[in-house]
Amino acid sequence: MNDIKLMNRAADNIRILAASMVEKAKSGHPGGAMGGADFVNVLFSEFLIYDPENPLWEGRDRFFLDPGHMSPMLYSVLALAGKFTIEELMQFRQWGSATPGHPEVNFQRGIENSSGPLGQGHTYAVGAAIAAKFLQARLGKEVMNQTIYAYISDGGIQEEISQGSGRVAGTLGLDNLIMFYDANNIQLSTTVEEVDSENVAMKYEAWGWKVLTIDGNDVAQIRQALAEAIAEDKRPTLIIGHTIMGKGARGADDASYENKVSTHGQPLSAAGASIEETIRNLGGDPSNPFVIFPEVAQLYANRKEELKTISAEKKAVKEAWAKMHPDLAVKMENWFAGKLPAIDWAAIEQKANQSTRAASAKVLGVLAENVENMICASADLSNSDKTDGFLKKTHALKKGDFSGAFFQAGVAELTMACICIGMTLHGGVIAACGTFFVFSDYMKPALRMAALMQLPVKFIWTHDAFRVGEDGPTHQPIEQEAQVRLLEKVKNHKGKNAMLVLRPADVFETTVAWKMAMENKSTPTGLIFSRQNIMDLPAATDRYQEALGAEKGAYIVNEDTNADVTLVASGSEVSTLVDGAALLRKEGIKVRIVSVPSEGLFRSQSKEYQDSVIAPGSKLFGLTAGLSVNLEGLVGSNGKVWGMNSFGYSAPYKVLDEKLGFNAENVYRQVKELLAE
């Protein structure tokens, strides 16, 4: 069998497996997988560099799949590569199987990202390519010379986020990024031309990419394009591969079922095709389709040997490099192990009575100087979200120069979030990104994916409430805190809160919140900061030490013995409670003040601790500049919450404080009413 024939045979093997998996599961997407088989076969059998014996090797090439519904293709090619068994393929989409409907990140199995929501996957690849460049600039090309591959479909090309990832990859000149666009002109409900007449090649060229257009089912053309793309040393490359949806699909009468919308999202048989004829047409045995052909097995066995040789060479290079640069070798190990350098958090000197965004800037300055593998980003708001505390200690990444550690993301919040996810998936770096809290709305799809993948991205959100003031309702978060905290109520697949969300009450709690964020290596963390200055909370002895109570999600800030009422809030409202408490105390009313930076975390504490902070049966008053529901779970039926339950208004924030009842006088009034009940 000649080389091309063998390669086509392998691709047909992938097609048979993919179509059979969907058929057996009675659910899934066969058509795209059958069209894309040729590309992944060439990539995995000839180009993708990884260590078959060490899947976590930090210098491996990465492959990011954007259209997660093409999972049968990915599982099948990974089965050829020995990462999945035939039995596992047969369990496609079943309870507890290793082959869920959409791929779920599993580095050991060669799955570099979870995917499903189109557009995000290829943006993770952009993030990974940035991380690779960043690490290469610090560790050297000898050990950090990997190529990042992405695979995108028509849907991903259409998703809005492609604007962000296309722009960023072009602007930063990510020549280590190669994206294959599986252009089959079929989407779920129509042909592509019915919804999109854009010139994709021209668009990517406008973004500064090199673009190659090929027959995506032709082995020789795929090979040549990949070789050209690897040789490119200034730009990312887009390979537009025109492919045939459902390649090889046949009806019972042997009529072609290629290029049909109907084969996109259901088993071939449900689309009216014949799985048997299709398998026969592809050179398989319909009675026994779950087979790797011997010659294909041999092809991948040969590749495995090549990869072992390559890996051995790379390992030798790395060892020599480590001898030359023992300091770098230690860094590399620590970075990829997720090890934090020691930070003397208590020693961070916070200026009194600042906004928590300013306090965050202070911490970010310390992190910029001490955490060499941290990348901080902002969506064009660094001077306002105060990520410039980080930026001032470094400089921005730019084309040809990745010595900086700040990523200027431009106005593209979702892209920024996905790029941070991609950097984190790549490994070796710690990613943080900032914008206004109201724009967390744009990031929600990425927050969810970060939470699902258990990635410790740090999300920095400032301008936390109506005290944004004059910018008015479009810029004033109302429901956002409740919204993002929903991810504290969702458990991830390890049974932990899927996200940690912290809204610190003053500058010291901000230091503690950052400490918690950096120490949280198993879920994303959201940090919600104020625009306006906040009076520091009172301290019995050392406010920083007392603010460490935040590590339990909620803690008593101060209290009178035998308190008549417990006042509860997070963020800047805690200091308003302190002011209100002063008025109450003048009348001899005894109060306890509780700061709750994270109800989700607080609920994870022992019942004993929870009861020690919020005593069962005590009168409770909650104050929140977000929806009342933020605190209603805590305050329960035994108290009341003063919240912000409408869209905001444009006016100076001190005017809003008065108009909306967020001041000491109203706390006093409300608590008096509560106690009188």
Next chain:
Amino acid sequence: MNDIKLMNRAADNIRILAASMVEKAKSGHPGGAMGGADFVNVLFSEFLIYDPENPLWEGRDRFFLDPGHMSPMLYSVLALAGKFTIEELMQFRQWGSATPGHPEVNFQRGIENSSGPLGQGHTYAVGAAIAAKFLQARLGKEVMNQTIYAYISDGGIQEEISQGSGRVAGTLGLDNLIMFYDANNIQLSTTVEEVDSENVAMKYEAWGWKVLTIDGNDVAQIRQALAEAIAEDKRPTLIIGHTIMGKGARGADDASYENKVSTHGQPLSAAGASIEETIRNLGGDPSNPFVIFPEVAQLYANRKEELKTISAEKKAVKEAWAKMHPDLAVKMENWFAGKLPAIDWAAIEQKANQSTRAASAKVLGVLAENVENMICASADLSNSDKTDGFLKKTHALKKGDFSGAFFQAGVAELTMACICIGMTLHGGVIAACGTFFVFSDYMKPALRMAALMQLPVKFIWTHDAFRVGEDGPTHQPIEQEAQVRLLEKVKNHKGKNAMLVLRPADVFETTVAWKMAMENKSTPTGLIFSRQNIMDLPAATDRYQEALGAEKGAYIVNEDTNADVTLVASGSEVSTLVDGAALLRKEGIKVRIVSVPSEGLFRSQSKEYQDSVIAPGSKLFGLTAGLSVNLEGLVGSNGKVWGMNSFGYSAPYKVLDEKLGFNAENVYRQVKELLAE
């Protein structure tokens, strides 16, 4: 004064007003407004067609501002046009003023959209242009020949959504759309070139736009570009206007403060410039800057006279047209008045025991046949979200042919939502759009804007819970229902729930939900439908009549006298409660079953009604396939909720039902435990 000088004088007038407004408010964005003044001056004094005496004239040109932070420019030019007073400009960004920090939709005042979150505004323009084409195809060019203008800034160009709006406008050949891109190379925190090296002209050409590049501060070039754009009859036009940020700004020493990042987002004085020198440099009087120059007032007075003449001509044409087409004239009036045709909802025959998405398709078919001015869209899922119930009765909009009523949005959920907003802002049409519920995440920024603007867009979401099944956690909504219902907890500026969210329990409730959605003309409505079939709820007499109880947000489906326990749910979980109740009743336990399609609406009913459905003190059990928090507010401390509080899993949904406890047996078990407490 010659013509060009006068036009420049008028633009300087806008610059002075804009800079002075920000200065007086001590807050806002002067630089961009000063750069864009020339364009809006030419547009408003020479091109934009509207009736000065009838701001709601349906045939008016529309102007959509994308960068809402450039509000001082908009308010100032509208002040020249007589829509705002000088006193109102002086109240910029103050409590209760007509000139909030970001523009808030006000057709009477010439403000066609609220803006602030970048990228959305120009997408509304695309929607408006589609609506105009749609209406033109039905009513004729005589009365529907308006041009839609959009104004976009560097940030909007970067926002991901520009990919969606650029693609759609090009693909549909929206030659009635003209967008001015204010390219000043300055964004909030950096110059543009630091974050973006893309070739914007080439990108829009790739999307199928005509692109003109001009000096955006040059009157003659602006005029010529607008004339060319208006003459274009196949494509939308992008006018790239290179402008000078902070044009005319000066320091105390008369040094230039043009082209500075610092003038983007703060008063000129805060940026180190001199407001006095700037005003002087622009030909104004620093001691009295809030003035419309007499010659500028005359320019706009002349334009007003021209517009009156034009409007009179258009009115005559309309009257002649109405005589020729009395039927169309009635339609036009009804459509723009938001009048619904009579729909015999009770007569819609639903097939028994279907999924609610299928029931929705049935209703959509009726709407397609009866509501001639309705446009339904899908983000490439029409065959799955079942908006194809609508599509089958019409055909898709396409370039050169807007006789259809279905908008194939492609894979671009946020774009689709914003386009529906834009269609609604335009007026005359009813817009609905569908996708999977999990992708409501992508639409959140638009949901918020639709809610803020009180626009009755209908959002159709199917695949409402983990019963998506095999597609797994990326496609299974968990926190989405709680998330979208947060907008039921936010009050809009009229004091109403900002959104109506309905999750019907069976096919009959689906008909009722659609009835409610169509009759809701004051807020957006979200409709959440099931993928899987649901057994119809039991009815005493006529299930449709009983399902009308949904109009109160919650109602009793059935009950035993003196019920021991009340079972509460929405959507498909209600039928699971019915099954569980059967097991409980076998043991003589008396139950009441309540369906709650909308807690927010239910909470708006009289206390008496609420108590009649959920009796105070009664034992309560809630079942929700979303987060428990969905029902905890209703169930309170007197009961318990069985919810889905983790990410989902890939498996057939009936397996998931068993594994996750969403079946009759578990309802039985949980309620027994509750009653034993």
